[in-house]
Amino acid sequence: MNNKAIHQKILDNNFIILMHKYLKWGQEESRAFYAEHSGRFFYQRVVEFMTSGPMRAYVLAREDAIQRWRYVMGPTKVFRARYSAPESIRGTYGLTDTRNTTHGSDSPESAAKEISFFFPEFKQQQWINKEEMSYRQGLYFYHSEKQLHLLRGHQQQPMQTQESSPQAAFEGTDCTLDSRAQIERVVTTGQL
Numbered sequence: 091m092n093n094k095a096i097h098q099k100i101l102d103n104n105f106i107i108l109m110h111k112y113l114k115w116g117q118e119e120s121r122a123f124y125a126e127h128s129g130r131f132f133y134q135r136v137v138e139f140m141t142s143g144p145m146r147a148y149v150l151a152r153e154d155a156i157q158r159w160r161y162v163m164g165p166t167k168v169f170r171a172r173y174s175a176p177e178s179i180r181g182t183y184g185l186t187d188t189r190n191t192t193h194g195s196d197s198p199e200s201a202a203k204e205i206s207f208f209f210p211e212f213k214q215q216q217w218i219n220k221e222e223m224s225y226r227q228g229l230y231f232y233h234s235e236k237q238l239h240l241l242r243g244h245q246q247q248p249m250q251t252q253e254s255s256p257q258a259a260f261e262g263t264d265c266t267l268d269s270r271a272q273i274e275r276v277v278t279t280g281q282l
């Protein structure tokens with residue numbers, strides 16, 4: 091399944107996983123998320139694609155998170171990805187320019203917006219004020235059952251993962267979000 095391989099890529103690239111969830115979009119969410127592309131020839135197909143099955147969203151953190159995630163994803167266009175970045179996520183799993191597996195935020199501003207879109211419960215400023223420094227100091231561990239990096243002494247992180255409805259595998263998207271404090275946060279959404 092792509093989502094397992096992508097999760098492993100996230101870990102291999104030293105991203106800190108702050109949040110993740112499985113979700114499925116309806117037309118409304120999909121249209122709103124891609125509103126900036128309305129009018130482009132691929133708008134309707136990307137909207138349809140993103141409603142075609144469940145996806146997995148992440149808030150990821152690390153230095154240069156946005157840039158790094160975009161590098162790990164590879165170029166938007168799948169043939170370019172296959173040719174110039176065959177090891178990238180899109181180079182490996184992308185099917186078409188539209189069905190290119192993953193999404194990533196492209197700036198701190200869009201990351202902040204996209205994090206709020208997917209994770210309204212994630213208080214970004216509170217995280218920066220209260221937790222970022224501890225993550226920077228390396229005071230975290232990976233909880234393999236929760237698939238999250240938690241702060242030591244914070245075993246009961248107030249975040250939950252939602253189970254996806256059992257469904258066949260699909261291709262996906264991952265969406266990356268934010269920076270601001272220098273540990274940047276990224277949201278990844280992906281269809282599984």
Ligand SMILES: Nc1ccn([C@@H]2O[C@H](COP(=O)(O)OP(=O)(O)OP(=O)(O)O)[C@@H](O)[C@H]2O)c(=O)n1
Nearest residue numbers: 131132135136139167168185186187188189190
């Ligand atoms: N009006 C269009 C339609 C398509 N393309 C280009 O045609 C190629 C094929 O589109 P792509 O999305 O990769 O493949 P499809 O087979 O159309 O699949 P999908 O439905 O997933 O988009 C892409 O480079 C796309 O940018 C284009 O330039 N103008």
Ligand SMILES: Nc1ncnc2c1ncn2[C@@H]1O[C@H](COP(=O)(O)OP(=O)(O)O)[C@@H](O)[C@H]1O
Nearest residue numbers: 127132136165166187188189190192193194196
């Ligand atoms: N030329 C294109 N042809 C088909 N689909 C596209 C094209 N450009 C963008 N898309 C789709 O719209 C999504 C959003 O586009 P964009 O934000 O420009 O790229 P990225 O996802 O790399 O940040 C892409 O991931 C892809 O699914």
